[in-house]
Amino acid sequence: MEIIRITQSDIQTDETTNPLFESMPAAGFAHLIESEEKDALNLHEHLVKNPTATFFVNVDGDSMRDAGIFSGDILVIDRSLDARDGSIVLAILNNEFTVKRLKKKNGKVTLAAENPDYPDVVVTEEIDFSIWGVVTSAIHKLT
Amino acid sequence: MKYIGLIDCNNFFASCERLFRPDLSTHPIVILSGNDGCIVSRSNEAKELGIPMGEPYFKAREVIEKNKVAVFSGNFPLYSDISSRVTRVIKSYALELEKYSIDESFITITANNPAEALNLAEEIRDDVFKKIGVPVSVGFSSTKVLAKLATAKAKKSGGAFLIDETNRVDILTDTSTGAVWGIGRAIFEKMQQRNVLTALTLTEQNDIWIRKQFGLPLLKLTQELKGISSFSFHSNPDSRKMIQSTRSFGEACSDLESIKEALANHVNTAARKMRSEGNATTYLSIYFRTGRNDLKCAHRSGNVNFTIPTSDTLALTKAANTLAEAVFLPGYRYKKAGIGITGFTPIEHAPSETLFDKDTEKKRRALMKTLDAVNESFGKNSLKTAATGLSRTARWHSKNNLKSKPYTSDWSQIPRITI
Numbered sequence: 001m002e003i004i005r006i007t008q009s010d011i012q013t014d015e016t017t018n019p020l021f022e023s024m025p026a027a028g029f030a031h032l033i034e035s036e037e038k039d040a041l042n043l044h045e046h047l048v049k050n051p052t053a054t055f056f057v058n059v060d061g062d063s064m065r066d067a068g069i070f071s072g073d074i075l076v077i078d079r080s081l082d083a084r085d086g087s088i089v090l091a092i093l094n095n096e097f098t099v100k101r102l103k104k105k106n107g108k109v110t111l112a113a114e115n116p117d118y119p120d121v122v123v124t125e126e127i128d129f130s131i132w133g134v135v136t137s138a139i140h141k142l143t
Numbered sequence: 144m145k146y147i148g149l150i151d152c153n154n155f156f157a158s159c160e161r162l163f164r165p166d167l168s169t170h171p172i173v174i175l176s177g178n179d180g181c182i183v184s185r186s187n188e189a190k191e192l193g194i195p196m197g198e199p200y201f202k203a204r205e206v207i208e209k210n211k212v213a214v215f216s217g218n219f220p221l222y223s224d225i226s227s228r229v230t231r232v233i234k235s236y237a238l239e240l241e242k243y244s245i246d247e248s249f250i251t252i253t254a255n256n257p258a259e260a261l262n263l264a265e266e267i268r269d270d271v272f273k274k275i276g277v278p279v280s281v282g283f284s285s286t287k288v289l290a291k292l293a294t295a296k297a298k299k300s301g302g303a304f305l306i307d308e309t310n311r312v313d314i315l316t317d318t319s320t321g322a323v324w325g326i327g328r329a330i331f332e333k334m335q336q337r338n339v340l341t342a343l344t345l346t347e348q349n350d351i352w353i354r355k356q357f358g359l360p361l362l363k364l365t366q367e368l369k370g371i372s373s374f375s376f377h378s379n380p381d382s383r384k385m386i387q388s389t390r391s392f393g394e395a396c397s398d399l400e401s402i403k404e405a406l407a408n409h410v411n412t413a414a415r416k417m418r419s420e421g422n423a424t425t426y427l428s429i430y431f432r433t434g435r436n437d438l439k440c441a442h443r444s445g446n447v448n449f450t451i452p453t454s455d456t457l458a459l460t461k462a463a464n465t466l467a468e469a470v471f472l473p474g475y476r477y478k479k480a481g482i483g484i485t486g487f488t489p490i491e492h493a494p495s496e497t498l499f500d501k502d503t504e505k506k507r508r509a510l511m512k513t514l515d516a517v518n519e520s521f522g523k524n525s526l527k528t529a530a531t532g533l534s535r536t537a538r539w540h541s542k543n544n545l546k547s548k549p550y551t552s553d554w555s556q557i558p559r560i561t562i
Contacts, residue, residue, distance in 0.1 A: 050274075052228045052231045052232060052274060052275070053228070053232075053273075053274035053275065055550075055551060055557075056551075056554075056557045057557055057558045057559070057560050058557050058558065058559045058560070059559075059560050059561070059562045060559060060560070060561045060562070061561045061562040063562050064562055069562070074557070079273060079274050079275070079276065080273065080274050090560075092165040092168075095165045095166045095168060096165060096166065097165060097558070097560040098560070098562060099560065099562040100562075132165075132276070
């Protein structure tokens with residue numbers, strides 16, 4: 001009997017094998033072949049460590065160019081991570097989304113752009129500010 | 144000590160819409176039902192404007208326009224996805240979990256004392272909000288019915304609440320029987336006639352009398368109000384005995400193929416729900432009709448009994464097609480179609496020697512599992528039978544003019560931000 005098993009590890013259910021692809025051909029084969037198939041590299045798994053808390057957004061604009069985020073990129077945002085000094089965050093500033101580098105020093109919070117053409121924003125008491133999630137990756141397509 | 148908890152998302156659909164619209168964080172929002180008929184979710188600000196739940200859209204329009212209330216058509220791919228995420232977070236805290244609806248789940252936990260349980264409730268709330276951005280309320284008690292009451296209290300007071308013997312009687316005294324989960328309007332009226340107005344009064348009645356007047360499920364419900372657990376997980380006072388899927392068409396259809404397509408989509412939806420509850424069906428009914436006040440009126444329906452229970456979308460679609468062909472009348476402008484399935488038995492009990500041979504049956508079940516798994520991962524209806532129609536603009540698709548985007552299930556629709 002030839003045993004072939006293909007696993008798809010990006011299906012988020014309790015089972016990790018796709019039952020449709022488990023097949024056992026009819027009896028009659030005189031020999032037994034066993035082939036071990038390793039999982040193919042899975043980009044989603046590589047980029048998304050906490051699927052339950054991960055979301056994707058598209059960005060326009062070049063205020064974060066020097067951090068390697070370019071207009072048109074897709075950002076991977078993980079809400080489960082705690083933002084720290086130096087984290088790039090998706091934040092809400094006065095009810096609008098923005099992506100900036102978070103700087104926390106001596107109680108002062110700044111949202112810094114990564115492009116000299118754009119201003120940094122110092123977050124004060126009056127400004128409506130919250131962190132939506134931490135940007136873990138920027139996906140930049142070349143074609 | 145074991146506690147039963149109910150976790151309920153606050154203003155769920157409105158909360159989902161807000162997640163990607165920070166500009167609406169304090170704005171009144173309402174969500175409309177399929178075909179933009181009625182209001183099915185409101186943010187707190189919209190509630191404060193006096194817009195009632197279930198209000199037909201046209202009735203609320205004046206208030207909505209005057210106050211610039213943001214209106215959304217239901218965006219179910221989004222709500223489904225967010226709902227799954229919330230469930231996954233909750234699951235990590237629970238011994239058992241029963242997903243009761245798109246925004247409610249029952250769980251069991253153990254805690255040494257009420258304070259510990261309440262701490263856990265806070266932890267769950269914080270975790271869900273951090274990871275998913277949806278606010279939830281958590282109620283704990285010794286039974287499901289009491290947990291439901293606890294959650295109702297939680298919504299009004301800080302988001303977490305526990306009912307035990309120290310406060311149960313007081314709470315039942317202040318709770319109308321009409322507000323108890325599982326007591327519908329008809330039963331409530333009957334209770335009012337018999338002067339059983341509060342939940343406490345109900346618990347003071349004789350068991351035999353309750354059973355005689357209102358039936359066994361109500362007796363179980365009363366036991367639950369007393370703190371005696373009578374509804375186990377996956378059994379509820381209003382457990383689903385029939386699943387229906389119906390919808391009005393965006394535009395009238397006169398041809399059989401469109402009707403069949405619409406029915407196939409309903410079968411897809413209903414069968415999936417049924418399978419998720421672990422059941423197979425023995426009875427399928429279909430219907431399609433013109434408008435009630437049309438000049439030329441028609442209401443066509445048909446049903447079939449399966450001698451062997453089935454949970455197979457393909458078999459059900461085939462049956463729906465056959466019925467549609469059998470009852471279809473040309474020359475009418477049909478405006479609505481739907482299906483219902485009932486006569487449920489657990490899938491395990493459905494014998495495997497069926498219309499198909501054992502091998503095919505096994506493959507069919509595997510196919511259904513794959514269908515569900517793919518839909519679970521990539522969004523409902525990403526994989527359907529071909530019968531459901533490949534055109535997104537088929538005329539029977541209902542009006543949904545104010546839909547927000549499926550932000551989390553379609554790469555072309557993810558939020559776009561200027562940075």
